[in-house]
Amino acid sequence: MAYRAIARGAVACAAATSAVGALAAVLCAGPATAAPGTINWTDGSSQFTRTISNTSPKEGDVITVSTQFARNSIVDEYIYSIKDEHPACLTYVAGSAKMNNGTTDYPYEDPEVVPNDGGSGYVGVSFSITNWPVMNRPLAHQSPVFSVQYKVGHDCTPGTALTTGMEYSGSLGSGHYSTQGPSITVSQSTTTTTTTTPPPVTGPGTGTGSAFAGLGSLSAAK
Numbered sequence: 001m002a003y004r005a006i007a008r009g010a011v012a013c014a015a016a017t018s019a020v021g022a023l024a025a026v027l028c029a030g031p032a033t034a035a036p037g038t039i040n041w042t043d044g045s046s047q048f049t050r051t052i053s054n055t056s057p058k059e060g061d062v063i064t065v066s067t068q069f070a071r072n073s074i075v076d077e078y079i080y081s082i083k084d085e086h087p088a089c090l091t092y093v094a095g096s097a098k099m100n101n102g103t104t105d106y107p108y109e110d111p112e113v114v115p116n117d118g119g120s121g122y123v124g125v126s127f128s129i130t131n132w133p134v135m136n137r138p139l140a141h142q143s144p145v146f147s148v149q150y151k152v153g154h155d156c157t158p159g160t161a162l163t164t165g166m167e168y169s170g171s172l173g174s175g176h177y178s179t180q181g182p183s184i185t186v187s188q189s190t191t192t193t194t195t196t197t198p199p200p201v202t203g204p205g206t207g208t209g210s211a212f213a214g215l216g217s218l219s220a221a222k
Contacts, residue, residue, distance in 0.1 A: 037182035043175055045073035046134075052164065055184045057152045062093060063184065066147035067166050071136040078171040079132040082146050083124040085165045085178050088116040089156035092123050096149035099125075099132060101142055111148075120178075123148045129171070158188030 034054035041048055047070040054063045065084055071077060097111040112124035125146070135142045156162065162185070165178040 037184075039181045041177075041180065042072070044172075045071055045075065046077065046172075046175065047072055048175075048177070048180075050164075050166065050180065050182060052182050052184060055182055056187050057184060058187050059152050059154050059156065061152045062149055063090075063152065064096075064147055064149050065164060066145050068143055068145045069134045069168075070143040071134050074137050075172075076137070076140075077134045078129055079127060079134065079144065080129060080169045080171070081124065081126040082168045083122040083166060084146065084148050085120055085122045085167065086150055087156065087162040087164070087184075088119055088121050089153040089162070090121070090150035091115070091153055092121075093149040093151055096147070097123055097125060098147055100145045100147070101132075102144075134170075152186060156186040158186045161185050 035056045036051060036053050037055035038049060038051045040050075049068040049070070051066050051068075052063055053065075054061060057063050065086070067082070067084065069077075069079060092113050092115070095107065095109060097108040099106045099108070108125050112126075113121075114124075115121045132144050133142060134144065161183040163179045163181060163183045165180045167176045167178065168174065
């Protein structure tokens with residue numbers, strides 16, 4: 001099976017807030033809504049769709065990465081193993097790995113989790129040879145989806161596109177798409193400080209000296 005690699009990224013960041021009071025420090029929390037990203041590609045008679053729930057997350061956010069397997073041929077393919085590849089600054093959320101057959105989730109409680117393998121990590125699962133067919137026949141259709149979740153770490157460099165990808169093996173061969181995407185770009189938080197100048201004090205005379213002038217006169221009269 002031939003394989004290709006296409007990297008595409010989405011960058012989003014944003015935001016401004018106003019301060020209230022004499023002195024305020026406001027933390028810019030970034031985009032108010034998630035910016036999902038999807039990429040589709042074909043390799044031979046296999047079709048793949050990868051989706052990331054938020055391609056511009058903040059530190060501490062949890063994102064979901066999913067890969068759908070489909071066929072444009074009536075010849076079935078059986079998936080044997082999948083590795084979801086991710087930047088090392090993302091941490092796998094325990095218990096989140098699962099397969100879906102279109103109607104039901106099948107969690108995998110003990111996947112192979114490699115946090116950092118030379119700058120990137122992966123979450124891998126393996127199946128028996130007949131567990132997960134990919135079918136596109138008139139009376140039999142199935143396009144399974146593998147998904148995992150990651151928490152965005154403090155060591156993800158803000159403003160830099162971080163690539164994701166996957167590889168798999170099956171009954172018709174294997175595919176390696178380590179940089180296929182989508183990529184994520186972590187939003188950078190900024191701190192804005194606003195200073196408000198208080199209004200001048202008003203009253204009889206000019207300044208506090210005039211305000212106490214009368215008291216001075218009373219003391220002298222005793």
